[in-house]
Amino acid sequence: MLHIDTVSGHERRSTQELLLLIEAAVEQGETDFYIAASGQHDIGGPLWNRKGAPLTFTVRNPGQRVGAMCLPATTVLVEGPAPADVGWLNAGGRVVVRGDVGDTAGHCAASGVIYVGGRAGARAASLMKHDPMYDEPSLWVLQNVGSFSFEFMGGGRAVVCGLGCEKMSSVLGERPCVGMVGGIVYYRGQVSSLPAEVCVKELETDDIAWLESGLDDFLAAVDKQEACQLLADWSMWHKIVPEIGDEKRPDTVEDITAFRREAWIPGGIFGDVVEDNFQVSGLVACGDLRLREPVWQQEMQCSPQGRGCRDCGQCLKACPERAIARVHDDEGGYGYISDGARCIGCGICTAICPLGVWQMHVHLAEL
Amino acid sequence: MVQDVSVGDLRWNIVWQRDVCVMCGSCVAACSFHAIEVVRNRYLRGSVHISGEHSGQTPAPRLAIRQIADSKCACRGCGMCAKVCPVGAIQPVRNYDNRMSMLSRCVGTPKRGGRHGGVQRRTLDTIMVGRISQMTDPALDSERHLFDIRAPLGRVMPVSDLPLQVEGERLKVAGRTPPVRWIYPLIFSDMSIGALSTRAWEAVALACAYLNERCHLPVRMCSGEGGMPVRLLESEYLKYMILQIASGHFGWNRILTALPRMKVDPAAVLIKIGQGAKPGDGGLLPAAKVTPHIQAIRGVPGVTLHSPPNHQGLYSIEEAVQKMHLSCNAIFGFRVPVAIKCAVSATSVAVYNNLLRDPYNICGGFFLDGIQGGTGAANEISLEHTGHPVVSKLRDCYRAAVAQGRQGQIPLWAGGGVGQTGNAAADAFKLICLGANGVFVGKILIQLLGCVGNEQGRCNACNTGQCPTGICTQDPRLVRRLDIDRGAENIVGYMRSFDAELRKLLAPVGNSSLPVGRSDALVTSDKAVADKLGIQYAC
Numbered sequence: 001m002l003h004i005d006t007v008s009g010h011e012r013r014s015t016q017e018l019l020l021l022i023e024a025a026v027e028q029g030e031t032d033f034y035i036a037a038s039g040q041h042d043i044g045g046p047l048w049n050r051k052g053a054p055l056t057f058t059v060r061n062p063g064q065r066v067g068a069m070c071l072p073a074t075t076v077l078v079e080g081p082a083p084a085d086v087g088w089l090n091a092g093g094r095v096v097v098r099g100d101v102g103d104t105a106g107h108c109a110a111s112g113v114i115y116v117g118g119r120a121g122a123r124a125a126s127l128m129k130h131d132p133m134y135d136e137p138s139l140w141v142l143q144n145v146g147s148f149s150f151e152f153m154g155g156g157r158a159v160v161c162g163l164g165c166e167k168m169s170s171v172l173g174e175r176p177c178v179g180m181v182g183g184i185v186y187y188r189g190q191v192s193s194l195p196a197e198v199c200v201k202e203l204e205t206d207d208i209a210w211l212e213s214g215l216d217d218f219l220a221a222v223d224k225q226e227a228c229q230l231l232a233d234w235s236m237w238h239k240i241v242p243e244i245g246d247e248k249r250p251d252t253v254e255d256i257t258a259f260r261r262e263a264w265i266p267g268g269i270f271g272d273v274v275e276d277n278f279q280v281s282g283l284v285a286c287g288d289l290r291l292r293e294p295v296w297q298q299e300m301q302c303s304p305q306g307r308g309c310r311d312c313g314q315c316l317k318a319c320p321e322r323a324i325a326r327v328h329d330d331e332g333g334y335g336y337i338s339d340g341a342r343c344i345g346c347g348i349c350t351a352i353c354p355l356g357v358w359q360m361h362v363h364l365a366e367l
Numbered sequence: 368m369v370q371d372v373s374v375g376d377l378r379w380n381i382v383w384q385r386d387v388c389v390m391c392g393s394c395v396a397a398c399s400f401h402a403i404e405v406v407r408n409r410y411l412r413g414s415v416h417i418s419g420e421h422s423g424q425t426p427a428p429r430l431a432i433r434q435i436a437d438s439k440c441a442c443r444g445c446g447m448c449a450k451v452c453p454v455g456a457i458q459p460v461r462n463y464d465n466r467m468s469m470l471s472r473c474v475g476t477p478k479r480g481g482r483h484g485g486v487q488r489r490t491l492d493t494i495m496v497g498r499i500s501q502m503t504d505p506a507l508d509s510e511r512h513l514f515d516i517r518a519p520l521g522r523v524m525p526v527s528d529l530p531l532q533v534e535g536e537r538l539k540v541a542g543r544t545p546p547v548r549w550i551y552p553l554i555f556s557d558m559s560i561g562a563l564s565t566r567a568w569e570a571v572a573l574a575c576a577y578l579n580e581r582c583h584l585p586v587r588m589c590s591g592e593g594g595m596p597v598r599l600l601e602s603e604y605l606k607y608m609i610l611q612i613a614s615g616h617f618g619w620n621r622i623l624t625a626l627p628r629m630k631v632d633p634a635a636v637l638i639k640i641g642q643g644a645k646p647g648d649g650g651l652l653p654a655a656k657v658t659p660h661i662q663a664i665r666g667v668p669g670v671t672l673h674s675p676p677n678h679q680g681l682y683s684i685e686e687a688v689q690k691m692h693l694s695c696n697a698i699f700g701f702r703v704p705v706a707i708k709c710a711v712s713a714t715s716v717a718v719y720n721n722l723l724r725d726p727y728n729i730c731g732g733f734f735l736d737g738i739q740g741g742t743g744a745a746n747e748i749s750l751e752h753t754g755h756p757v758v759s760k761l762r763d764c765y766r767a768a769v770a771q772g773r774q775g776q777i778p779l780w781a782g783g784g785v786g787q788t789g790n791a792a793a794d795a796f797k798l799i800c801l802g803a804n805g806v807f808v809g810k811i812l813i814q815l816l817g818c819v820g821n822e823q824g825r826c827n828a829c830n831t832g833q834c835p836t837g838i839c840t841q842d843p844r845l846v847r848r849l850d851i852d853r854g855a856e857n858i859v860g861y862m863r864s865f866d867a868e869l870r871k872l873l874a875p876v877g878n879s880s881l882p883v884g885r886s887d888a889l890v891t892s893d894k895a896v897a898d899k900l901g902i903q904y905a906c
Contacts, residue, residue, distance in 0.1 A: 151511075178511045195511075254859050256852040259577050265604070269572060269596035270565040273660035281847040283397040283451045283835075289844045291399060318430070320391045346392025351405035351430055362401060 001032040006040060015040040015063065023047065032056045039063035045070035045093060064102070067095030070112060072134075077221075084121065087114040092134060096221045103146065106139040109156065114139045117222030122146035122173065128183060130155025136183075140218045142227070144189070147173030150240075154182040159211065159218075161231050162189035177240055185240040186211060188231065198240050208234050286321075290345035292360045296336045309336070309357045315349040324349060374434045376466040378824060379444035379459040381434040387456040390430055394448035394457050399835040399845055400828065402442040403457075406433045432457060438470045443480075445819050445826040445835045461823075481743030481820060481827025482750050489739070489787065490758040490896055494797050497890030497905055500877035509867075509874035516869060518805035518881060519778045520554075520587070520609075520635050521547030521704030521731040528728075545728045546704045548634055551578075551586045552805030552881055553795060553865065555812055556782055557611045557639065557708075559593030560618070561652050561661045561672075562744065562829070563813070564846040566854075567838040569596075571812055573851060574858035576604045584862055587634045589807070592650060592674060594618010594664040600625040605633050612695065613639035614649060615674035617665040623698075635731065636695045638707045640678065640687065643757070643783035644741020645749035646710030650674030655832030658841040684721050692729040706732030711755040711783065719764040723773050732778045734807065735761050739784025742810060742839065743820055743827025757783045758801065762900050765802025765884055774802070774884060782807035787822065791861075792868035801900060802884045813838050815861050816854035 002025050006013040013021070018040045022033065031053050035043060037060060044057050046069040054073045059066060065085040067076040070093020078086075081099030090109035100118035106125040111134040124145040130136040137156035144165045149172055150158060162171040170176075171189040177198045186207065194200065203211075215232060219225045268276060281289045298308045311334060316324045323342035328334040336358075338349070349358040374380055381403055395403050408431055434442060442459050449458040471478045500506040507514075522545035530542030555575055560568050568591075575588040585607075592613030599605060600622060610622060610633050641647065652661075652672040662669050681687045687707070695705040707730065709718060715735060722730045737757025741750055761781045768774040781803040785794045787810075795806040810818075817836045820826040826835070834840040837849035873879070876888045890905035891897045897904035 179508075254577070254581075254856050256573065256577060256855045256859065259581065260573055260852060260855075263580065264573060264576065265598050265602050267598075268565075269569055269599040269602075270660060272598060273596075273663050274565050274658075276565065276846075278851060279847065280850040281844075283447050283848060284393045285396075285844065285847075289847055291396065291401075291844060318390075344392060344396040346396045347405045348390065348392045348395075348430065351407045354407075 001034055002030045003034045003036075005036045006038045007036070012038050013040070015042065018043070026055065033058065035059045035062075037062045041065050042068050044068065044076040044095070045074055046091065047071065047074060049073065066097075067093055067114070070095060072112070081118065086116070087112070087139070090114060090137060098222050105141075106137070106158070109137040109139070111135055111137050113137070115218050115221045116141040117224060119143040120145040120149070122148050123151060124149040125153060125156070125158045125185075126151040128153050128156045128158065130183065138214070140214070142218075142222055142224060144168060144171040145173060145176070148175055148178065149173060150177045150180055150183075150185050152179040152181070153177065153185070154180075156183045157210070158183070158185045159214075160185070160187040160189075161227075162187060163224075163227055163231065165189050177242075180240070180242045182242060186237055187240070188237045191238075191240070194240065196243075198242050200238050200240055203234055203237050203239055207239060211237070284344050286342060286344055287340050290340075290343065292345035292347065292362045293340065293343060294338050294345070294347065294349050294358045294360055296338065297357060297359050298335060309353075309355065312354065314352045314354070315358060318348050318352040319343075320346065320348060372436050372438050372470065374436045375462065375464065376470060377434070377436070377438065377441040378462055378465045378467045379442040380462045381432070381442055381448070382458055382460050383432045384456045385431060387454050388432065389454055389456075391453060393451040393453070394432060397447045397451045397835075399447070399833045399842075400443055400445075400831075401435065401440045403432055403434055403448065406431050438467065441467065443826045443828050443835075444824075445828075447835045477746040477748050479744065479746050479830045481824055481829075482747070482822050489784065490756060490893075491794050491797050492788065493893040493896050494889050494891045494902070495905070496793075496796065496800075496872055496876060496888055497903065498888045499875045504877050506877055507874040507879065509870040512870075512874065512879065514870055514873055515880040516552060516866070516873075517549040517585070518552035518780075519547050519732075519775075520550055520706060520780075520805075521545055521778070522725065522728050523547055523776050523778065524728065525773075525776060543701070545731065546702055547731070548587075548704060549585075550634065550805075551584050552799065552869075553586060553791070553862070554609065554780065554782075554805065554807040555586060555588035556740075556807035556809035557589040557591040557609075557637065557642075558742075558809050558813070559591030559611075559650075559652075560596070560664055561593040561656055561841075562591065562742075562839060564834075564837055564840055564849065565660065566846050566849040566851050567813060567816055570816055570849070570851045570854035571858065572599065572604070572608075574855040574862075575607050577855060577859050578862055579607050582859065582863060584866060586862060589637055590618075592617055592639060593652075593661070595622055595625075596664070597621055597625055601628045601630065603630055605629060606631040608633050609635040609637050611637045611639050613674055614676065614678045615665075615672070617667070617672070617674070620666050621664060626698075632699050632703050635704045635706055636698065637732075637734065638687075638691050638695060638705065640707060641676075641710035641712075641736070642708070642740070643710045643736030643738050643754050645745040646712065646736075646738075646754045647676055648746065648749045648753070649676040651744075651830075653830055653832065656839075656841045661841060684718065688722060688725070688730060689727070693727065696729045701729075704731030705729060706734060706778075706780070708734035708736060711735045711737045711757050711760045713755060713760075715755070715760045716763045716767050719777070719779075720767055722777055723768060723771065725777065730777050732780055732804075733764065734780045734782065735764065736807075737781070737783025739787060740782060740809060742813070742829040744829035744839065754783075757781050758798070759899050761798060761803055762801045762886075766901070768802075769884070775804070778804035780805050780807055782809070786811035790868070792865045792872065795865075796869060796872040796882075797889060799881050799883055800885050800888045801902075802886075804881070804883055811861075812858060815857040817849065817857075 041063040044067040057076045068088040072092030074093040076095045078097040082097045084102035086101045086105040087095040090112040092111040096115040098117040103121035104123045105120045110131045120141045140159045170192040321342045323339045444459040532541040578584040578586045589609040654671045738754030781798045829839040837846045890903040
């Protein structure tokens with residue numbers, strides 16, 4: 001084991017000095033480290049032994065990003081607490097912190113395990129994801145996590161044991177799981193203010209099996225075996241998963257018609273001064289909604305010969321709506337009528353009539 | 368004759384393809400302007416031949432769709448003919464060599480019918496939200512951050528003037544404070560019952576209620592100066608309405624007589640002194656639109672209605688502030704904020720300074736209406752040549768308040784062309800950064816309902832009563848074309864987009880609440896604009 005003390009007298013090794021020292025030792029074949037750190041960043045990764053031997057780091061008083069970018073054969077054990085970004089981008093290492101951890105623990109981790117023997121700060125496991133070529137990542141926290149945790153989580157599993165937090169209104173703080181699209185968050189205790197895109201479910205057999213298979217290892221790592229019986233009461237647990245696939249809520253559909261019928265003022269706000277049935281007419285309309293109407297005026301003596309309709313029937317054939325009919329009486333009299341229920345007021349009859357018997361009546365407004 | 372009008376003189380020409388047309392007559396039936404007709408022309412080669420048996424003496428009649436060469440029923444380019452044509456045989460095209468700006472003035476009255484390209488360049492389009500939170504401070508997540516998107520309408524008292532007393536170790540409010548409504552920073556601006564059809568007005572009101580009740584967007588709607596539907600006055604939805612009192616005072620008899628039956632207070636009262644589209648010019652509702660229900664609501668006969676250009680009882684700015692504000696505050700027992708709307712003018716800062724004195728704390732907002740607002744109903748001389756852009760004057764007003772340490776006390780609301788390019792959120796955000804508390808929009812609402820009018824002179828027949836979409840007409844046959852629900856749905860959808868887009872601008876500048884006066888967030892590609900507004904020049 002290589003024991004590195006980072007403070008000697010009044011001199012402190014910088015992060016850069018410490019990391020270069022560790023890297024050189026790993027290169028020389030050293031696999032076991034004890035580091036009495038003094039806030040140096042990035043202890044633990046990404047490092048590897050050329051022969052594939054495991055690397056072990058026991059660390060006291062690390063700085064941020066301890067266990068960051070850890071590779072699969074690396075184990076980091078922090079004896080006390082650790083600040084922010086524990087296991088940041090963890091790529092397969094085993095990172096154990098016996099005390100509390102700062103914000104964004106497990107941020108963007110894609111593999112490996114992170115064990116926290118106390119509380120985790122805000123944004124724990126945010127953007128944690130699962131690279132399908134490797135085992136899925138997990139983050140275990142003995143107590144609770146801070147607000148905004150599991151934001152945009154895309155994979156992996158987080159376990160929040162809520163030990164001693166039974167009276168907290170939320171073991172996940174405020175607004176957890178916002179934007180969560182994958183993975184599972186197991187928790188024991190209460191949660192609040194979950195966003196619409198996730199849902200809370202009861203544990204299933206698979207979930208319990210997975211938790212049981214990992215609980216002993218976790219508790220042993222953080223030296224809290226005595227909590228095992230209490231935590232293994234799975235009836236106290238729930239899980240949060242994103243609503244995807246069939247469970248995804250449909251996008252909000254505006255239903256103004258239903259709102260108008262159910263909640264709006266009955267009959268409309270102008271119902272006392274104007275009649276309106278709310279029916280919608282097309283741009284081409286018949287009957288009273290026509291903008292013009294043709295009138296057959298036999299008395300229109302507008303032909304050069306001073307005669308009216310010659311009964312040629314062209315209007316009848318040309319009418320696109322088949323709205324014109326020829327009527328006759330017993331004495332040989334005849335006439336043409338336009339059926340208002342069919343006529344759209346286009347004026348084709350007016351145009352086609354060689355004698356101008358059909359006349360369009362235009363109503364600019366009906367006042 | 369030389370003076371005869373031909374279709375080449377008209378602003379829009381109908382292009383009709385005789386070899387495609389099936390002569391169904393839909394285009395003629397749909398045209399509310401009577402701009403086209405069916406004609407018979409036996410010599411017209413290739414025109415549509417109506418199949419059928421014909422006697423030997425009658426040549427096969429040929430029919431054609433022809434544009435009528437008359438400026439009174441000139442094609443407006445609304446495109447309803449193209450919309451209904453089953454085969455795509457007809458459409459209006461713009462005729463650049465038209466003579467309408469002359470011909471429509473040959474009748475002895477001012478020309479109406481919208482702008483025709485006389486719109487100024489928009490200042491807002493030279494401005495970008497150029498100060499992005501990156502390394503200096505974190506940007507926010509526009510979709511998930513909890514933003515506080517609310518704007519005040521009402522007199523905001525400075526803390527030093529609040530009637531607070533210390534009792535033991537607690538602060539106590541001892542005495543009245545003016546009413547303030549914290550509402551959505553976009554108001555559905557005043558378009559009157561009368562100017563709009565019943566359906567169009569109701570669609571806007573329905574959308575407003577829906578946004579409040581179902582979408583958590585506390586949007587308020589201003590009635591316009593044509594009064595209020597009594598049923599709405601007596602409903603719970605009155606709380607979403609801002610009642611307007613303009614120089615004509617139309618409809619106020621029914622508002623006052625409804626007072627004992629009102630269940631809730633309205634959102635506010637807005638005194639309209641002037642409007643940006645036609646500053647210094649009164650309102651005018653042509654007789655064709657003064658139908659019986661309009662006569663009833665407004666209390667007038669069916670004739671052309673003028674709103675005077677000024678309030679008849681107000682002779683000075685002091686009276687405008689004190690007398691008018693006091694009366695309007697008194698209507699609802701000083702529980703409802705009262706604001707005032709003026710057309711933007713070179714004198715706006717003087718007016719705002721006068722309002723800011725506000726010795727009785729009764730002025731709840733200053734609405735600045737710029738030249739780029741308005742529909743096609745106003746006289747063109749007013750639309751295009753009278754008025755003042757809103758951007759610089761809003762900025763001047765805000766800076767005047769800042770100079771006195773009184774910014775935010777009388778909220779500034781800006782309008783007039785907001786959303787003209789389609790993106791009201793960008794316009795709103797920039798105006799807010801320049802000092803506005805919120806914005807108001809009108810024209811885009813009717814465009815969302817289905818109005819096809821634009822700033823390049825398309826349609827703009829709002830004054831004629833022949834609106835082809837049933838929005839700006841009272842002709843029941845045209846009004847029935849308008850689908851209230853679908854119209855309201857468009858407005859609701861637009862407002863949801865507006866809200867999402869506003870967040871997309873709030874997030875990158877790192878503001879959780881509206882960045883009123885945060886001009887550091889803006890840059891402009893125009894040096895003159897930069898100098899005038901006091902924002903960064905960027906190129």
